[in-house]
């Protein structure tokens with residue numbers, strides 16, 4: 001019986017609800033039931049909007065000048081780029097972050113191929129003995145190695161290292177591939193992940209596992225290898241400056257900062273907005289160190305057996321960290337148009353369903369003219385301000401607003417992410433203006449970063465000045481350095497600043513006849529070095 005009454009009660013409740021909806025509410029909200037449905041729908045939409053917006057309000061970005069390192073993490077979270085993984089130091093790259101990486105890959109891969117390199121793939125596991133063959137190399141990497149001791153349910157006869165870099169495994173193959181001078185130069189590149197155990201992880205900048213490309217080449221002469229190492233660092237410079245809009249200083253590393261196992265390491269160094277320096281890419285002249293260990297030999301034109309000369313070079317997902325720290329502002333990341341997964345976000349604005357149809361129609365019509373650029377039409381039922389906010393923190397270069405008045409006036413409102421400037425354009429010249437403004441944003445991001453870099457590069461003559469500037473101003477310091485490890489170590493101990501590089505002459509005001517006195521010890525110096533506190 002109880003069940004019977006509860007059923008009756010449910011039926012009565014439904015009838016009552018129907019009564020309320022159909023009889024009472026329509027009169028209160030308007031005469032026609034059509035109007036009522038609109039109102040009801042509108043209220044549903046509004047409550048959905050508010051609940052979505054409540055979620056959005058959780059996204060907070062601390063100001064850059066209050067706490068730069070927290071700002072960096074907030075920006076990554078707010079733009080939905082990446083997250084930490086269950087294993088300490090590992091990183092989950094989310095779709096939007098990965099889309100940026102894919103664009104970096106696409107451009108750089110074509111530049112690498114255009115200079116004659118071919119892609120290949122080598123295994124993630126390296127026999128431990130391979131790394132031990134090159135003493136400097138294993139010493140440099142051993143603290144960061146992840147080692148597999150067991151597999152297939154039993155202890156392995158030889159431990160396997162998860163690659164921290166692939167010189168050793170690749171050159172054991174090169175020894176089999178290379179026979180005569182006709183096989184040279186051998187120009188190989190691979191896109192892969194590497195593992196370097198990280199004690200102080202930081203998303204994109206320092207993660208235990210990261211993605212990168214590593215180029216590996218073999219040449220008949222040292223001259224050719226040096227030329228290759230130089231060519232690749234210049235390609236990195238072009239890519240980072242032209243696509244990521246980050247100005248860099250190119251130079252060579254000091255003995256203590258060079259790659260473990262290299263004769264010489266070339267580097268590109270960029271200045272972040274917190275005035276700390278980030279190494280953005282390196283290219284190594286490996287000499288014959290690895291060739292001798294892995295027996296990579298060739299018969300030269302006169303039939304003599306010789307060791308090859310080698311290079312290796314790489315850039316990684318760290319570049320995404322550089323983009324955030326060089327261009328980002330208090331609203332979030334700013335993605336340079338040339339690598340942006342989405343260049344244009346179009347936001348139609350409406351107050352009723354009629355306006356909604358019209359503004360979306362115009363949005364769709366306009367996108368037909370910009371099919372060569374990546375875009376989204378954001379017609380979600382969220383208030384315009386909330387939609388703007390999302391594209392802002394994701395750093396989409398141009399936001400387009402189309403409201404009922406713009407439909408009437410045959411116009412659209414473009415908003416630049418880099419400056420916030422609003423530009424009203426006629427719909428007829430929409431495509432041309434979009435192209436022009438994207439170019440202008442790309443250029444402005446570079447100019448702005450270069451101006452910041454230049455303003456924060458200090459020519460320093462005395463040790464007192466060095467200490468004062470590094471402590472109170474930060475940035476790049478250009479100073480004479482005698483070249484000794486002792487001075488380098490002392491400077492690092494006292495100021496936490498390292499020799500970032502000895503800039504190439506072409507970037508230096510001084511020529512090779514340069515002579516000065518070391519900023520630390522006062523002895524004769526033949527070159528000026530670039531110092532800074534680095535990531």
Ligand SMILES: [Zn+2]
Pocket residue numbers: 481482483484487518519520521522523
């Ligand atoms: Zn000195």
